[in-house]
Amino acid sequence: MSHTLGIRQAQKQKTRQALLDAALELLEGQSLSSLGLREVTRAVGVAPTAFYRHFRSIADLGVALVEEALGSLHPTIRTALSTTGDTEERIVRAVELIAGHVERHPAHVRFIARERYGGVRPVREAIGGQLARFAEEVAEALAEDPVSEGWSRDDLLMLAQLYVDQMIMTACGFLEAQEAGPEEQERSARLAIRRLRLIGVGRRHWLDDGHDDAGSGTPG
Amino acid sequence: MSHTLGIRQAQKQKTRQALLDAALELLEGQSLSSLGLREVTRAVGVAPTAFYRHFRSIADLGVALVEEALGSLHPTIRTALSTTGDTEERIVRAVELIAGHVERHPAHVRFIARERYGGVRPVREAIGGQLARFAEEVAEALAEDPVSEGWSRDDLLMLAQLYVDQMIMTACGFLEAQEAGPEEQERSARLAIRRLRLIGVGRRHWLDDGHDDAGSGTPG
DNA sequence: ATTTCCAGAGAACAGTTGTTAACTGCATGG
DNA sequence: CCATGCAGTTAACAACTGTTCTCTGGAAAT
Known part of the structure; x- marks a missing residue:
């Protein structure tokens, strides 16, 4: 736990957080069920496929947001x-x-x-x-x-x-x-x-x- | 009010109600902001363009549903x-x-x-x-x-x-x-x-x- | 009887979507 | 130092979206 996680994991968590933040911002004007995967990745400035490295689906991201x-x-x-x-x-x-x-x-x-x-x-x-x-x-x-x-x-x-x-x-x-x-x-x-x-x-x-x-x- | 409205208007209201009903049913599994215009017309069995004869947009239909x-x-x-x-x-x-x-x-x-x-x-x-x-x-x-x-x-x-x-x-x-x-x-x-x-x-x-x-x- | 009107059809438009596959580059463990 | 793992990229896919324009058939108005 106290072990500083490597550059690799740190960068991953950073993009993950960016996805969560972007999604939350996009959700101010719509519901989760209409939020698009590409919409989120576009807002972050990352390829659509990168999304799957962090979440199985938009619903999955939603659960993470609840947490x-x-x-x-x-x-x-x-x-x-x-x-x-x-x-x-x-x-x-x-x-x-x-x-x-x-x-x-x-x-x-x-x-x-x-x-x-x-x-x-x-x-x-x-x-x-x-x-x-x-x-x-x-x-x-x-x-x-x-x-x-x-x-x-x-x-x-x-x-x-x-x-x-x-x-x-x-x-x-x-x-x-x-x-x-x-x-x-x-x-x-x-x-x-x-x-x-x-x-x-x-x-x-x-x-x-x-x-x-x-x-x-x-x-x- | 008591005047029986013509065949024309009656059919129109029937389609309109069909659109409302179909939308309501589709909304059991999603939110309004993700409901598609084509999705609704498809469920009714009517051309997508027919939608515009009754509602300006999905949001408009939503307001009608509230009513x-x-x-x-x-x-x-x-x-x-x-x-x-x-x-x-x-x-x-x-x-x-x-x-x-x-x-x-x-x-x-x-x-x-x-x-x-x-x-x-x-x-x-x-x-x-x-x-x-x-x-x-x-x-x-x-x-x-x-x-x-x-x-x-x-x-x-x-x-x-x-x-x-x-x-x-x-x-x-x-x-x-x-x-x-x-x-x-x-x-x-x-x-x-x-x-x-x-x-x-x-x-x-x-x-x-x-x-x-x-x-x-x-x-x- | 004839004209007007209009609900709905049909086709086409440019964009968008989720998902797959094969890839590249770099941090990591041995 | 070198091989492996894996976050992120690129390209392509079929399917879908809202919206426009043109057209048609039959009810309504004259």
């Missing part, structure tokens, strides 16, 4: 979840964190939003897998919160998924607001905060009303 | 919102309604989910416009509910959008569950119900805690 866009986000989320503070503070912090991420990696966010239900099955599944991992991490963090006392594992996961979906929708909102001026971004932020607030209120009062759900079926 | 998929949904939603009953009953009713719609028009739902953040700008905007209309209708219905006493117009719209987004995500869940067996559909339904329940709890306790938000800025 790049979401894979590195796990530690960020973990640290964000472990920050202490007032409920309100944590909400604002989370929204700011999302806003920052969208501002720094807009193309990545757009790609994920676009391909989450996009036309390329393997990519869809890759994104779904990563989001499921996020949800589990959030659920884990929620479980350690004293507010979650008495919550079933199922309900915790439900709430975690709700938070993950909310995170994505907030990111999408910022993305749309980004090309509509800063005052729209501000509006998006305030909207996201209020949404999270409302979900938080629901969370704190979840066990107040009786939830005699006969279908939950998790007696353990 | 078809979402336009007819407004009355459904309005009636669904005006049904009376217990909070829990209404939630279950709503989820059942979504499940039924997905089962009846899976291709339409898939299309909307896929193109909401898809690669074709006019289609994205058409979907966004329709969803905004939905949100306004929901907000209107919420305003008449006694639970909404004391709510600001802004907060009502926030909640309405949350419900609309929830509707779409529930529909997407059913779509994914559809190709995974009935027990997965059941699971999706129960998950959606609990989500709506939690949001409902948050709604009922929204005004309990003080929300001295200095940034809302809607004094009028």
Whole structure:
């Protein structure tokens, strides 16, 4: 691992990264299923056949892009979840964190939003897998919160998924607001905060009303 | 309107509908931005040039598909919102309604989910416009509910959008569950119900805690 | 009955696509 | 130092794309 990889491998990874970058840029104006192999190689300035040295197909490249866009986000989320503070503070912090991420990696966010239900099955599944991992991490963090006392594992996961979906929708909102001026971004932020607030209120009062759900079926 | 349109116009509309249907079917395996004009006409069994008699471009056809998929949904939603009953009953009713719609028009739902953040700008905007209309209708219905006493117009719209987004995500869940067996559909339904329940709890306790938000800025 | 109109057909255009094959040059391992 | 491996090139393939122009048959209007 610590061994500096040779000139050969280094150059290969460089072109591979160039392909990924070019693809991501081209994807700002279209979907993955319409992205052409030649289109990508042309943008990089490399022969079409060179593509096959790195990816089996465009779908394969798409999966790699998912890894790049979401894979590195796990530690960020973990640290964000472990920050202490007032409920309100944590909400604002989370929204700011999302806003920052969208501002720094807009193309990545757009790609994920676009391909989450996009036309390329393997990519869809890759994104779904990563989001499921996020949800589990959030659920884990929620479980350690004293507010979650008495919550079933199922309900915790439900709430975690709700938070993950909310995170994505907030990111999408910022993305749309980004090309509509800063005052729209501000509006998006305030909207996201209020949404999270409302979900938080629901969370704190979840066990107040009786939830005699006969279908939950998790007696353990 | 009541005038029976001539043989000429009738045949034209028939071809137009055939193009829409064929496109929708082809879109189950790809995104709109990769759908070819010739691909569609070939599926219908018509000359490629005939396409231009009905649509200026594929994007134009996409917008027409949005109209078809979402336009007819407004009355459904309005009636669904005006049904009376217990909070829990209404939630279950709503989820059942979504499940039924997905089962009846899976291709339409898939299309909307896929193109909401898809690669074709006019289609994205058409979907966004329709969803905004939905949100306004929901907000209107919420305003008449006694639970909404004391709510600001802004907060009502926030909640309405949350419900609309929830509707779409529930529909997407059913779509994914559809190709995974009935027990997965059941699971999706129960998950959606609990989500709506939690949001409902948050709604009922929204005004309990003080929300001295200095940034809302809607004094009028 | 005759003219007008127009949905759709047909052919052709220049470009594009993914994929195969055989190649070249250079970093690498023995 | 020399042989091997392999990233990237070149050329060619059949198939496909959107768009234009010209044409035709039959419904509609006069």
